[in-house]
Amino acid sequence: MSSQEENIKIRTSGVTVHYGAAQALHGIDLDIRANEVTALIGPSGCGKSTFLRCINRMNDVIEDCHFGGKIEIDGEDIYSGEIDVVELRARVGMVFQKPNPFPKSIYDNVAYGPRIHGLASSKDELDHMVETSLRRAGLWQEVHDRLHTSGSGLSGGQQQRLCIARTIAVDPNVVLMDEPCSALDPIATAIIEELIEELRSQYTIVIVTHSMQQAARVSQRTAYFHLGHLVEHGDTDRIFTNPANKQTEAYISGKIG
Amino acid sequence: MGSEHIVSSFDNDLAELNHMVARLGGLAEQQFAAAVEALETRNTSNIDAIVEADKQLDKLEFELNERAIEVIARRSPMAKDLRRIIVALRVAGNLERIGDYAKNIAKRSRVIIEHEKSLGDNVSIARIAGLTQQMINQVLDAYATGDAELAMDVWDRDMDVDQLHTSIFREVLEQIGADSERVSAGSQLLFVAKNIERIGDYATGIAEQIYFVKHGEFPSQTRPKADDSSSSAIDQS
Numbered sequence: 001m002s003s004q005e006e007n008i009k010i011r012t013s014g015v016t017v018h019y020g021a022a023q024a025l026h027g028i029d030l031d032i033r034a035n036e037v038t039a040l041i042g043p044s045g046c047g048k049s050t051f052l053r054c055i056n057r058m059n060d061v062i063e064d065c066h067f068g069g070k071i072e073i074d075g076e077d078i079y080s081g082e083i084d085v086v087e088l089r090a091r092v093g094m095v096f097q098k099p100n101p102f103p104k105s106i107y108d109n110v111a112y113g114p115r116i117h118g119l120a121s122s123k124d125e126l127d128h129m130v131e132t133s134l135r136r137a138g139l140w141q142e143v144h145d146r147l148h149t150s151g152s153g154l155s156g157g158q159q160q161r162l163c164i165a166r167t168i169a170v171d172p173n174v175v176l177m178d179e180p181c182s183a184l185d186p187i188a189t190a191i192i193e194e195l196i197e198e199l200r201s202q203y204t205i206v207i208v209t210h211s212m213q214q215a216a217r218v219s220q221r222t223a224y225f226h227l228g229h230l231v232e233h234g235d236t237d238r239i240f241t242n243p244a245n246k247q248t249e250a251y252i253s254g255k256i257g
Numbered sequence: 258m259g260s261e262h263i264v265s266s267f268d269n270d271l272a273e274l275n276h277m278v279a280r281l282g283g284l285a286e287q288q289f290a291a292a293v294e295a296l297e298t299r300n301t302s303n304i305d306a307i308v309e310a311d312k313q314l315d316k317l318e319f320e321l322n323e324r325a326i327e328v329i330a331r332r333s334p335m336a337k338d339l340r341r342i343i344v345a346l347r348v349a350g351n352l353e354r355i356g357d358y359a360k361n362i363a364k365r366s367r368v369i370i371e372h373e374k375s376l377g378d379n380v381s382i383a384r385i386a387g388l389t390q391q392m393i394n395q396v397l398d399a400y401a402t403g404d405a406e407l408a409m410d411v412w413d414r415d416m417d418v419d420q421l422h423t424s425i426f427r428e429v430l431e432q433i434g435a436d437s438e439r440v441s442a443g444s445q446l447l448f449v450a451k452n453i454e455r456i457g458d459y460a461t462g463i464a465e466q467i468y469f470v471k472h473g474e475f476p477s478q479t480r481p482k483a484d485d486s487s488s489s490a491i492d493q494s
Binding site: 212213216240241242243249252253254255256 | 261262263264267333334335336337338339340473474
């Protein structure tokens with residue numbers, strides 16, 4: 001099938017990453033479909049976070065980190081010389097494990113991206129962007145009357161939604177999430193998961209998670225990584241009920257592989 | 258079905274469910290054998306005990322259901338573990354139904370024994386019961402060992418039971434047709450044969466579940482069927 005028919009947003013081929021002499025990824029070929037949530041799972045050190053960080057070139061800043069292979073987003077090679085990395089990271093946003101709001105007001109946290117990218121031409125337009133982003137992140141109702149108080153005064157779950165609002169304020173089309181709920185309680189987690197489901201109609205989402213249940217709940221596709229290799233990739237429904245690979249089965253069932 | 262979860266108490270939970278299914282299977286086998294023996298030996302003395310013992314099966318199935326729900330809630334099973342637990346629930350349901358049919362055979366046998374001593378003597382009830390008992394025995398072995406091939410052998414043999422049921426059905430119809438005083442006992446015997454045939458179907462259903470645990474999908478062939486009793490009638494000409 002052509003990428004047109006399958007609606008492939010991100011195509012990675014032969015992706016390798018070395019940290020100095022140590023090879024972290026061994027030739028990853030993974031197609032990620034638009035408007036779907038793809039979950040990357042696997043034991044610690046399997047390369048899933050390294051792989052995630054290749055998609056917006058976050059590994060570039062790590063000394064001695066060497067990328068090989070090819071990643072295309074909408075058919076464009078993101079490692080080619082013509083790519084503006086800052087612009088790429090606006091298109092491919094990222095949400096981290098620990099909520100990391102800037103030590104600024106709620107408003108300024110969300111307005112930060114549009115400001116540095118010059119996306120708003122007036123105060124009204126910026127206000128509108130902040131409101132829309134907070135609404136999409138499901139936070140507006142809770143914070144609209146205290147936009148100018150500090151973002152760090154929010155609860156953990158609210159802070160994480162603020163970080164999601166900040167990410168989507170610059171209108172990305174891919175959102176990467178690296179264990180976005182690992183610091184949250186079950187209710188805050190459920191709210192983020194509900195949000196992920198709502199966001200996928202507009203964004204392509206790739207999420208790294210250590211929770212098998214979370215991967216099963218939020219994703220349409222799941223990729224299992226082990227020792228820097230992509231072991232298995234397929235429909236989440238199948239991966240968690242009838243995985244093809246014995247290593248995948250052992251991992252998701254909590255067995256010694 | 259060997260497995261070695263990092264959390265070893267999960268293995269214990271799964272083993273316990275298997276053990277409960279095995280106990281249910283043993284009870285269902287016993288009940289069926291006792292019901293068939295009562296009919297074959299024309300002995301009603303054991304029938305009340307058979308009817309009473311069915312409660313044990315119901316109780317054990319209920320306990321297994323509760324235990325399985327607890328395991329699902331606590332362990333969030335995935336993949337084969339999930340299939341094993343869901344299948345334990347379904348197999349327990351099938352075995353409980355086999356017990357119900359055994360009880361029903363026992364009740365009907367009483368009527369047959371009391372009304373008509375000779376009816377069915379030349380009918381192959383013993384043969385169909387024997388075949389079905391073998392199927393249950395083998396399918397329970399297949400369950401205990403997770404042997405999908407052995408299970409599929411049971412699956413294939415359901416056709417023999419169906420064929421035999423059709424021929425019993427016709428034989429009994431002929432006997433009733435020849436002697437109208439045999440209608441009440443004969444009708445009961447038709448139901449007994451049907452119950453045994455249904456027990457064979459449940460054994461076949463269990464075989465499919467065993468295949469599903471191993472392969473994650475159900476057997477692809479259409480299930481062999483040879484029960485033509487629904488189109489049989491007394492020849493009135």
